[in-house]
Amino acid sequence: MKWRNLEIHILLFLLTMALFFLTGIHTFSRMSQKSMILAMILGASMGYFFLSLYFYFLKNKILKLKNIPTLSALMILFFSLFILNYCLDYIAGFITYNVVNSISYSLLLFSILFVAIFVVYKGLGGIVRSAFLYFLTMVFLLAVAFVFLFPKMDFQNVLPLIDTDFTNILKSAGLYMIISLTPYFYLPFFELYWNDKRIRYFKKGFLLTQVFFLFYTLIVVSILGISITNLYAYPEVSIFKKVSFLNIVDRMESVFSLGYFLAFMTYFTMTLYGVLEILTTKFIAKEKRTVALFLIVFFLLVLNGFYKTSIVVWFLCQILLLLISCFTLKPISKQR
Amino acid sequence: MELNQLDVVDSLGIDYQNNLFVLTATTVEKKDEQYSYQVLTSTGATIQEAVENIKIQENKKLYIAHLNLLVLTPRAVNQKLEEIIEYFLENTESRNDFSLALSESIDFLKINEQQNLQESIQIIEEDLGTTKSIQFEDFLKDLLEQNISYLPTIETENEVTVHSITLIENYQTSFHLSKEECILYNFLKNNIQKTAFEENIVLSSETFIRFKNQKINIAIRATLAKENDDFANQLERKIKEMFEKYKEQKIDIFNFQKILKVANYSLSQTNQTDLLDQVSLSFSIHSEVYKNENKEVLWP
Numbered sequence: 147m148k149w150r151n152l153e154i155h156i157l158l159f160l161l162t163m164a165l166f167f168l169t170g171i172h173t174f175s176r177m178s179q180k181s182m183i184l185a186m187i188l189g190a191s192m193g194y195f196f197l198s199l200y201f202y203f204l205k206n207k208i209l210k211l212k213n214i215p216t217l218s219a220l221m222i223l224f225f226s227l228f229i230l231n232y233c234l235d236y237i238a239g240f241i242t243y244n245v246v247n248s249i250s251y252s253l254l255l256f257s258i259l260f261v262a263i264f265v266v267y268k269g270l271g272g273i274v275r276s277a278f279l280y281f282l283t284m285v286f287l288l289a290v291a292f293v294f295l296f297p298k299m300d301f302q303n304v305l306p307l308i309d310t311d312f313t314n315i316l317k318s319a320g321l322y323m324i325i326s327l328t329p330y331f332y333l334p335f336f337e338l339y340w341n342d343k344r345i346r347y348f349k350k351g352f353l354l355t356q357v358f359f360l361f362y363t364l365i366v367v368s369i370l371g372i373s374i375t376n377l378y379a380y381p382e383v384s385i386f387k388k389v390s391f392l393n394i395v396d397r398m399e400s401v402f403s404l405g406y407f408l409a410f411m412t413y414f415t416m417t418l419y420g421v422l423e424i425l426t427t428k429f430i431a432k433e434k435r436t437v438a439l440f441l442i443v444f445f446l447l448v449l450n451g452f453y454k455t456s457i458v459v460w461f462l463c464q465i466l467l468l469l470i471s472c473f474t475l476k477p478i479s480k481q482r
Numbered sequence: 483m484e485l486n487q488l489d490v491v492d493s494l495g496i497d498y499q500n501n502l503f504v505l506t507a508t509t510v511e512k513k514d515e516q517y518s519y520q521v522l523t524s525t526g527a528t529i530q531e532a533v534e535n536i537k538i539q540e541n542k543k544l545y546i547a548h549l550n551l552l553v554l555t556p557r558a559v560n561q562k563l564e565e566i567i568e569y570f571l572e573n574t575e576s577r578n579d580f581s582l583a584l585s586e587s588i589d590f591l592k593i594n595e596q597q598n599l600q601e602s603i604q605i606i607e608e609d610l611g612t613t614k615s616i617q618f619e620d621f622l623k624d625l626l627e628q629n630i631s632y633l634p635t636i637e638t639e640n641e642v643t644v645h646s647i648t649l650i651e652n653y654q655t656s657f658h659l660s661k662e663e664c665i666l667y668n669f670l671k672n673n674i675q676k677t678a679f680e681e682n683i684v685l686s687s688e689t690f691i692r693f694k695n696q697k698i699n700i701a702i703r704a705t706l707a708k709e710n711d712d713f714a715n716q717l718e719r720k721i722k723e724m725f726e727k728y729k730e731q732k733i734d735i736f737n738f739q740k741i742l743k744v745a746n747y748s749l750s751q752t753n754q755t756d757l758l759d760q761v762s763l764s765f766s767i768h769s770e771v772y773k774n775e776n777k778e779v780l781w782p
Contacts, residue, residue, distance in 0.1 A: 242574075247575065305744040306744055371623045373626035374622065374623050387579060
């Protein structure tokens with residue numbers, strides 16, 4: 147299937163967004179206080195450097211999933227289950243906290259899984275197309291919200307830009323760098339040919355994505371202040387409570403937070419798709435795709451019943467996936 | 483949950499007596515296009531227990547997502563402020579955008595005529611400048627960042643009136659500001675819309691505070707109803723007096739330390755009491771007389 151750069155980039159943007167909010171703005175702010183803005187700039191710069199290095203090795207080559215070693219594939223499957231488990235719990239918690247307070251957890255879990263299975267069953271094309279629609283919805287919602295939030299920004303809340311020591315800034319920058327690079331783990335599923343034009347496009351896209359998140363963080367901290375950002379579980383949603391216009395546009399936070407839900411769903415479905423692809427490429431015949439999909443969901447539900455993945459375990463799994471895919475998946479040369 | 487199973491809370495009073503939380507909630511219900519108010523009271527060892535007791539009495543759940551005003555008593559603030567804050571932060575229904583007030587007693591909430599208290603606070607703030615409203619999130623932010631905040635104070639002795647503000651320091655009630663001090667406080671916070679200061683009627687005012695040449699520069703531009711050449715001197719003198727008065731008690735009444743910390747990184751590393759001594763003030767106050775150009779009849 148021929149992919150357009152824009153479509154893939156929108157998918158990467160939504161994945162970055164999901165990863166950023168799954169980690170949480172408050173994780174960064176607690177780590178580096180008001181210096182988180184600097185830490186993000188530093189993290190994005192480091193991310194850009196490593197991404198350039200990665201693209202340098204990929205130049206005029208293709209990454210193919212079938213070249214992945216069996217042991218690496220097994221490890222990816224194992225760690226991905228924990229990632230899916232964390233993501234499932236997070237989405238359920240997010241909806242319970244921000245949208246509907248009194249809803250059965252099981253009902254929520256099965257609803258999320260049902261939607262995800264449906265999208266994954268449609269294949270990568272289905273995920274990319276739905277991501278495109280999600281993106282348009284999210285851009286509209288965020289644009290409306292930002293119009294009402296701009297007057298409430300107070301830059302005194304962001305200053306001074308340095309209020310913690312360099313070690314904390316570096317830790318926060320490292321964390322941000324990993325988050326910004328992790329979505330690129332999903333690129334092998336597209337089997338793209340990496341010519342100069344495409345590399346330039348993706349580098350620009352990476353920078354634009356980082357500018358957006360920097361801007362977003364600035365809005366959150368300048369409106370809430372660093373102490374309130376540290377305090378809330380979802381500061382990114384709390385700012386939407388401040389959207390108000392003549393008592394007409396009011397109490398809309400549940401609607402605006404739909405954008406995050408769509409990003410989380412993209413991340414969940416893409417990871418589920420990744421697990422299915424690896425399973426059907428290395429271990430189970432392509433014809434038994436449906437069986438493989440239900441097998442993954444079964445294992446996921448069993449795992450969810452016995453174990454709740456913590457944010458630390460999730461993050462470690464994410465780093466391991468990134469490292470495994472970087473070091474074991476060798477690009478192959480191919481003339482177009 | 484259906485709407486008829488909810489008691490929508492409009493204002494809530496929290497007191498703390500004999501190791502028990504005393505809750506007075508004013509709930510609102512819409513019947514035939516008209517709002518009707520109901521007062522519910524209960525007690526409990528925790529706020530949650532008191533809320534549950536109301537639920538048992540009324541067979542309805544207290545719904546605080548539409549809470550407009552939370553009134554606390556000095557007893558509740560001094561003994562249980564952290565627990566009260568925690569309750570609202572942990573309650574997923576709370577939107578944390580309600581106003582706060584302080585009152586010796588919360589019994590006045592039982593009188594149905596007092597439903598527009600939050601509006602009264604805002605009107606007094608806008609027209610007289612003798613009080614200042616505050617929302618829960620801003621109150622919390624001040625306490626977390628500067629360890630000092632304030633609450634508009636309600637007097638209930640003879641009649642229910644809003645009277646100035648009370649400072650909350652280290653989660654305890656501290657000083658009660660006089661009306662004049664509150665006006666000066668509002669001047670510094672750029673919160674004056676209309677007020678009467680000394681013999682001057684101030685119709686509007688704008689304040690800019692900057693850190694300039696190692697000094698905190700306070701620039702005020704006020705529009706007066708009548709000309710008074712001495713207005714700038716009077717205002718400057720009063721602000722200085724008030725600042726010095728609270729400085730002696732190690733209270734950074736105008737949050738000047740925050741301005742210093744924003745302007746200077748090395749200063750931000752020192753502790754608060756040291757910093758207050760380093761604050762020096764400079765003023766540039768300008769006043770102009772209001773000219774109504776649309777006036778049709780001129781006084782002879």
